[in-house]
Amino acid sequence: MDLNFNRRLSIAPMLDYTDRHERYFLRLISKHVLLYTEMVTTHALINAGADRFLRHNPEEHPVALQLGGNNPSELALCAKMGEDAGFSEINFNCGCPSDRVQSGAFGACLMKEKNIVAECISAMQKAVSIPVSVKTRIGVDHDDSYEFFIDFVKTIAETGCNTFIIHARKAWLKGLSPKENRTKPPLLYDYVYRIKEEMPHLSISLNGGVQSLNTVEEILKKVDGVMVGREAYENPWFLAEADERIFGQKSIAPPNQKALLKAFLPYMEEQLKEGCPLTMMTRHLFGLFNGIPGARRYRQIISEEANRRGAGIETVIKAINAVSEI
Numbered sequence: 001m002d003l004n005f006n007r008r009l010s011i012a013p014m015l016d017y018t019d020r021h022e023r024y025f026l027r028l029i030s031k032h033v034l035l036y037t038e039m040v041t042t043h044a045l046i047n048a049g050a051d052r053f054l055r056h057n058p059e060e061h062p063v064a065l066q067l068g069g070n071n072p073s074e075l076a077l078c079a080k081m082g083e084d085a086g087f088s089e090i091n092f093n094c095g096c097p098s099d100r101v102q103s104g105a106f107g108a109c110l111m112k113e114k115n116i117v118a119e120c121i122s123a124m125q126k127a128v129s130i131p132v133s134v135k136t137r138i139g140v141d142h143d144d145s146y147e148f149f150i151d152f153v154k155t156i157a158e159t160g161c162n163t164f165i166i167h168a169r170k171a172w173l174k175g176l177s178p179k180e181n182r183t184k185p186p187l188l189y190d191y192v193y194r195i196k197e198e199m200p201h202l203s204i205s206l207n208g209g210v211q212s213l214n215t216v217e218e219i220l221k222k223v224d225g226v227m228v229g230r231e232a233y234e235n236p237w238f239l240a241e242a243d244e245r246i247f248g249q250k251s252i253a254p255p256n257q258k259a260l261l262k263a264f265l266p267y268m269e270e271q272l273k274e275g276c277p278l279t280m281m282t283r284h285l286f287g288l289f290n291g292i293p294g295a296r297r298y299r300q301i302i303s304e305e306a307n308r309r310g311a312g313i314e315t316v317i318k319a320i321n322a323v324s325e326i
Contacts, residue, residue, distance in 0.1 A: 005032075005034055005061075005062035005088055006032060006034070006247060007034050007163075007203065007205055007224065007225040008220060008224070008225050008226070008246050008247060009030075009032075009033050009034070009216060009225065009226055009227075009228065009242055009246045009247070010033060010034035010035070010036065010064075010165070010205065010225060010226075010227045010228070011026060011033060011034070011035050011036060011227070011228060011229070011232050012036060012207060012227050012228065012229035012232075013036035013037060013038055013039055013066040013091070013093075013135070014038065014229055014230075014233060015038050015039055015096075015098075016038065017038070017233050017284070018035070018036060018037060018038050018233075019037075019038060019280075020055060020056045020057060020060065021271070021276075021280060021281045021284060022233070022284040023035045023037075023056065023057075023060045023063060024057050024059060024060055024264075024267055025236070025264055025267075025281075025284055025285070026232070026236060026239065027059055027060055028252075028253075028254070028260060028263050028264060029236060029237070029239040029240055029242075029252075029253045029254075029260060030239045030242045030243050030251075030252070030253065031243055031249070031252045032242070032243050032246075032247040032249055033239060033242055033243075033246075034062050034063075034064065034088075034089075035060055035062070035063045035064070036063070036064045036065075036066055036091060037056070037063065037064070037065050037066055037087075038066070039066045039067070039068045039093050039096060040053045040054075040065065040066065040067055040068065040078070041067075041068045041069055041106075042067060042068070042069030042071065042074040042075055042077075042078045043069070043074075045067075045078045045081060046074060046077065046078065050081050050084075050085055054081065054082060054085040054087075056085075056086070056087075058086075061086075061088060062088040062089075063087060063088055064087060064088055064089035064090070064091050064133070065082040065085075065087040065089070065090055065091065066091040066092075066093055066135065067079065067082070067090060067091070067092055067093065067124075068093040068096065068106050068107060069106050069120070070106040070110060070113075070116060070120065071120075072119045072120045072122070072123035072124075073123060075092070075120050075123055075124050076123040076124050076126065076127035077127070079124040079127050079128045079132065080127045080128055082128075083127075083128040083129070083130050087130070088130060088131075089130055089131045089132070089133055090124055090128060090130060090131070090132045090133070091132075091133045091134070091135055091165070092117070092120060092121060092124065092132065092133070092134050092135070093106070093107055093135055094107065094108065094110045094111055094117060094134055094135065094136040094137070095107065095108050095111075095135050095136050095137045095167050095171065096108055096178070097137075097140075097171040097172065097173055097176070097178060097181045098178045108137055108140050108171040108173060109140070109173065111136060111137060111139065111140040111143065111152055111171075112140060112143060114151070114152050114155040114156065115155065117134070117152075117155070117156055118155050118156055118158065118159050121134065121156055121159045121161045122159045122160075125159065125160060125161065131163060132161055132163075133161070133163035133164065133165060134156055134161060134163070134164050134165070135164075135165040135166075135167070135207070136152070136153075136164065136165070136166055136167070137166070137167050137169060137170055137171045138166060138167070138168055138169065138170055138188055138191045138192070139170035139171075140170055140171045140172075140173060141170075141171075141172060141173055141174075144170040146191055146194065149191055149195070150195060150198065150199075153195055153199065153202070154199075157199065157202060162201065162202050162203055163202070163203040163205075164195075164202060164203070164204055164205070165205040165207055165225070165227050166191075166192050166195075166204065166205065166206060166207060167207040167208045168187050168188050168189050168191060168192050168206055168207065168208040168209075169181070169182075169185040169186065169187055169188070169208055170185050170188075171185070172184075172185065182208075182229075182230070187208050187209050189206065189208075189219075192204060192206045192223060193222045193223065196222060196223050196224070203224045203225065204223045204224050204225070205223060205224060205225030205226060205227050206219050206223050206225070206226055206227070207226075207227035207228075207229065208229075210226055210227075210228050210231065211231045211238075212231075212238075213238070213241060213242060213245050213246065216228070216245075216246060217245065217246070220246070233284075233287070234287040234290075235287050235290055236287060236288055237257055237260075237288065237290075239253070240253040241253070256326040257288050257289055257292070257323075257326060258320055258323060258325075258326055260288070261285065261288060261316070261320055262320065264281075265313060265316065265317075267281075268281050268313060268316065269313050272312060272313065277307070277311075278306045278307075278311045278312065278313075278315060278316075279306045279307040279311070282302045282306040282315075282316065283306075285302060286299050286302065286303075289323050292323055292324060292326065293323070293324040294322045294323035294324045295323060297319075297322040297323075298319045298320070298322045298323050301315065301318055301319040301322060302315075302316075302319050305318070305319075
C-alpha cells in the first residue's frame, strides 16, 4: 500500500478499460500518476469475493479502488476489503449515468440524495484508515445550478471528506448514452475552479476533456489535480513526460513506444503462463503507435491474431516488428 502519493495527475476509472493489465502497462510509463480501478459494485464484490475484483500487482501502486453502491454498511465492508487488499484510497462513484447503475440507484443518481452520500462516506471513513474520496459530476438532469453543486459538495465535506474528483459536466439520466454523457453536456470548468476558490481547504481534481499535458499544466494553476480518461487510454504515450512535467521527478518512461511494449512482454509472458488469454492484454494496446508508419499493420496483427487459440508472445513481437523504427 502506498499512501505517500500525489494526485496532481490521475487516470480515470473506466469500466472495461482500467483493469489490472492496463494499470500495469501504464505504470511502465509513469511512476507517479495515480491509477484507479474500474468501478466495482458492492453487490459484485460481496458476492464474488475479493480475488476476482481486487486482484492487482504491487507494481501498480499508487492505485485507488472505486466503489459503486448506496448502502452504507455494504460500502463500509467493501472499503475495508479494499484496504485489506492493499489499495491506496477508496473512491466513491457519484458520477456514472449508465442504465445499469441507475437501476441500482447509485452513481450519478446519488447527486440527488446528498444525505445518503454523506452517510455512505461516513461509514467508509469509519471502516478504513486510508483516504476516502468522491468522484462526482457538477449536476444531474435539471439540477445543474452552481448552488445545487456547492450544496452537494458542502454536505459531503461536512463528513470530513476533503477530496473531490469532479467531472466538469452534468449527467443526463435519460436520453443520453454513457458515451454521449461524456461528450454532449458542456464542460463547465468554471464550476470546478469556483468551488476551489470558495472551499480552498478541499483537494479538488478536475476531470473532463483533457487531451494534453499542456492543458494539465494550465488547469493545475487553479486546482489541485487533473484526472484524464480516454486520452490516456487511446494514446497512452501521452504520459511519457508526465513524471518530469507534472511531478518534477525523473521519468521512468522507456525511450520510445517500441521499447515500452518490449518492457511489457515479460509481464505478458507471466500472465500467459497463468492462463490469461493474450487478447485480455493486447486489447489495451491499439493506440500505442498512433501516427507512426506501420501502425495500421500493427493494429491488424493484434486484432486478427491475438484472439486465436494458443496465441502467444510471438504475436506481439510480430506486431512490434511491423512498426517502423522510431
